[in-house]
Amino acid sequence: MSEHTLTHVDAPAHMSVGKEYINEIPLEKLIGPVVVLDVKRKAEMVQEYGISITDLFDWERRFGRIPDGAAVIMNSGWDRRHPHPYAVFNTRNISNLETYRVPSWTFEAADWLLTNRRVIAIGVDSPSVDFYTGETLPVHRRIFRDSVIALEGVANLDSLPLHGATIYIPALKLYKGSGTPTRIFATFPKCRSFLHKLKK
Numbered sequence: 001m002s003e004h005t006l007t008h009v010d011a012p013a014h015m016s017v018g019k020e021y022i023n024e025i026p027l028e029k030l031i032g033p034v035v036v037l038d039v040k041r042k043a044e045m046v047q048e049y050g051i052s053i054t055d056l057f058d059w060e061r062r063f064g065r066i067p068d069g070a071a072v073i074m075n076s077g078w079d080r081r082h083p084h085p086y087a088v089f090n091t092r093n094i095s096n097l098e099t100y101r102v103p104s105w106t107f108e109a110a111d112w113l114l115t116n117r118r119v120i121a122i123g124v125d126s127p128s129v130d131f132y133t134g135e136t137l138p139v140h141r142r143i144f145r146d147s148v149i150a151l152e153g154v155a156n157l158d159s160l161p162l163h164g165a166t167i168y169i170p171a172l173k174l175y176k177g178s179g180t181p182t183r184i185f186a187t188f189p190k191c192r193s194f195l196h197k198l199k200k
């Protein structure tokens with residue numbers, strides 16, 4: 001499989017020359033508090049919904065300042081579309097990237113977050129932290145500039161609280177890799193009762 005298949009991490013070297021390869025990301029940048037931005041309702045109503053600065057402020061109004069070292073991840077409900085590629089990329093022509101229509105991050109929100117808070121990762125449950133329309137991938141480039149990683153195709157975010165969980169991103173140390181598939185998981189208070197419920 002490709003390094004960028006399904007649930008995966010993008011390393012800064014994916015697009016930024018001289019930046020970290022996946023095997024060079026220190027462990028402390030792969031563990032941290034997880035901030036879940038629940039925009040499921042908005043993403044149902046708007047094609048290509050983009051995480052906005054308002055979404056970040058709304059989260060902070062409820063739970064306080066985004067903690068240092070956080071991974072901030074959009075939950076748009078997109079993971080329900082797996083495993084159907086046409087649904088995941090929301091297109092009729094899987095050969096043409098320009099037709100993909102997925103929710104993601106606005107550049108403004110990613111830039112505000114990187115400038116004003118200290119985060120280790122930004123993420124999405126959709127396939128990309130940038131929209132496919134437009135060639136420049138501004139969010140990827142902005143976060144890689146600060147040696148922040150991207151988490152794409154993150155699944156099962158509904159099983160996490162919106163704050164208070166700790167995320168673990170066990171990235172494979174692929175030598176000079178630009179990314180890696182990974183089985184991301186999180187722990188949180190009441191985790192055990194959650195797992196019990198999932199088993200049922």
Ligand SMILES: *[C@@H]1O[C@H](CO)[C@@H](O)[C@H](O)[C@H]1NC(C)=O
Nearest residue numbers: 092093094095096097098099
């Ligand atoms: C799908 O996209 C490819 C690549 O752009 C193009 O060559 C092809 O004609 C498209 N197919 C249809 C049915 O539009």
